[in-house]
Amino acid sequence: MPELAIPVAVDADEVLAEVTVMIRTLLEHYGLDDVAIGRWCRFHDDLDLESIDLVKLATALRDRYGEPVNLAAFLAGLDLDALIGLTVGHLVDYIVAALRATGTERRR
Amino acid sequence: MTLLTVCGLDVHVQRLLPRGDGREAPLVVCVHGILTDSLASYYFTLGPALAAAGYEVLMYDLRGHGRSHRPAGGYQLERFVGDLRHLLDRLNVRRPVHLIGNSFGGTVAFGLAAANPELVASLAFIESEPALAPWQPKMAANLARAKRELVREESLAWIATEYNPHTARLAKGAAKLLHSTTIAEDIPASQVLTEEEVAAIQAPVFGIYGDRSDLAAQAPWLEKLLPRCRTVVIPDQEHSVLIERTPLTRALLLEWLGEHALSAPAGPVRPIRPSR
Numbered sequence: 001m002p003e004l005a006i007p008v009a010v011d012a013d014e015v016l017a018e019v020t021v022m023i024r025t026l027l028e029h030y031g032l033d034d035v036a037i038g039r040w041c042r043f044h045d046d047l048d049l050e051s052i053d054l055v056k057l058a059t060a061l062r063d064r065y066g067e068p069v070n071l072a073a074f075l076a077g078l079d080l081d082a083l084i085g086l087t088v089g090h091l092v093d094y095i096v097a098a099l100r101a102t103g104t105e106r107r108r
Numbered sequence: 109m110t111l112l113t114v115c116g117l118d119v120h121v122q123r124l125l126p127r128g129d130g131r132e133a134p135l136v137v138c139v140h141g142i143l144t145d146s147l148a149s150y151y152f153t154l155g156p157a158l159a160a161a162g163y164e165v166l167m168y169d170l171r172g173h174g175r176s177h178r179p180a181g182g183y184q185l186e187r188f189v190g191d192l193r194h195l196l197d198r199l200n201v202r203r204p205v206h207l208i209g210n211s212f213g214g215t216v217a218f219g220l221a222a223a224n225p226e227l228v229a230s231l232a233f234i235e236s237e238p239a240l241a242p243w244q245p246k247m248a249a250n251l252a253r254a255k256r257e258l259v260r261e262e263s264l265a266w267i268a269t270e271y272n273p274h275t276a277r278l279a280k281g282a283a284k285l286l287h288s289t290t291i292a293e294d295i296p297a298s299q300v301l302t303e304e305e306v307a308a309i310q311a312p313v314f315g316i317y318g319d320r321s322d323l324a325a326q327a328p329w330l331e332k333l334l335p336r337c338r339t340v341v342i343p344d345q346e347h348s349v350l351i352e353r354t355p356l357t358r359a360l361l362l363e364w365l366g367e368h369a370l371s372a373p374a375g376p377v378r379p380i381r382p383s384r
Contacts, residue, residue, distance in 0.1 A: 044274055050281070051148030052174045055122060058151070072124065073156040080351060083152065084274045 010099045016092045022060045023088070026053045039089030061095065068102040069095050111175075114194045115187070120175035121168045121195070122147055124159035133164045134206055134229075134369040139192065140167075141211030142291070143254065143282035144275075146174030149210065153354045154361060161362055162370065163206075168195060170213070172285055183291040185239055185298035188212075189219035196227060204229035204311075206369050208361065210350050214315075215239050221309045222301050230368045232314040232361055234349050235323055237330075239300045248296035255292045258283035306333060313337040314364045316357060318345030338364075 020037045043049045058071035074094050111118040126133045138150040147167040158165045169176035206229050209217035214236020221228040257263040258279050268276035286292050313334050317324035319341045327339040
């Protein structure tokens with residue numbers, strides 16, 4: 001497991017703040033800059049993002065957090081309804097769990 | 109996001125690399141369908157499992173779709189086939205690839221296998237068919253109906269009720285593509301293959317159908333035409349096999365690729381290195 005070049009925040013609020021910035025970048029594609037983003041937001045129904053936007057988000061997450069945060073693998077494990085209903089909060093919880101699991105492994 | 113210029117268009121490409129010992133992995137190239145589809149359909153279904161199983165996975169958005177450029181015209185099948193050929197060339201792929209094509213993506217895959225057999229090690233398709241003469245009028249009718257219906261609020265409301273609001277949104281996106289480009293007119297004007305050209309495909313072929321789709325009736329014909337063809341028909345399933353039956357599709361394709369890709373002798377190999 002390669003060491004990450006930048007310190008990783010394994011604090012849910014900090015992860016939420018970082019993810020929010022990434023989502024704002026996605027929304028810029030649609031010319032939207034005043035959308036409220038919070039844990040409750042569903043990617044498809046509330047943020048109006050498409051699956052292809054989540055592909056871009058997956059790349060941004062990998063660039064920020066490294067290999068342990070694999071959005072493609074996480075979403076591939078969900079059924080269609082869960083995928084469509086995915087919220088920002090679900091994503092943040094997944095990232096925090098993935099980073100904490102990696103930290104635990106490293107300490108062993 | 110990686111954008112590569114292919115045939116004068118920016119093409120959105122995503123790659124997943126296998127974990128492993130650094131030896132060259134077989135390359136699986138995933139081609140998505142038209143209108144409501146994008147590379148996301150693979151990225152969140154098959155892609156991670158293929159990479160975990162030891163394959164290098166290349167996914168891209170077809171012209172006009174996803175985050176690739178959307179030209180006003182030029183949507184004939186041969187343009188899509190040419191894009192794929194040039195994409196492989198642009199990425200310096202020098203080994204035959206394993207194609208997976210969903211719906212229209214399978215038709216593109218058949219087109220490449222017929223035109224450039226040296227590039228194709230195997231071909232798996234989900235709910236698809238090679239483009240023969242009868243394909244043209246069928247596509248013309250389907251696309252004309254989609255172009256007409258998907259702008260009607262009643263139709264979108266019906267889709268939202270019958271399927272889900274997400275599918276209705278995808279349909280709305282498809283309507284935009286149909287009305288801002290000549291895709292509905294270009295596809296029926298494509299060059300098609302003869303039965304002899306399809307029969308000459310030497311690569312092993314694997315087809316997955318849903319039994320409630322009109323394509324499933326072609327399975328016996330294709331198996332007879334292609335000696336190295338095997339098909340599976342999934343019961344109680346319509347056209348959206350990849351999305352609605354993901355675990356089964358994944359298992360079938362992994363099993364089939366295991367037979368044809370992992371056991372195949374390594375050919376001349378050069379790594380692919382897309383510029384970022």
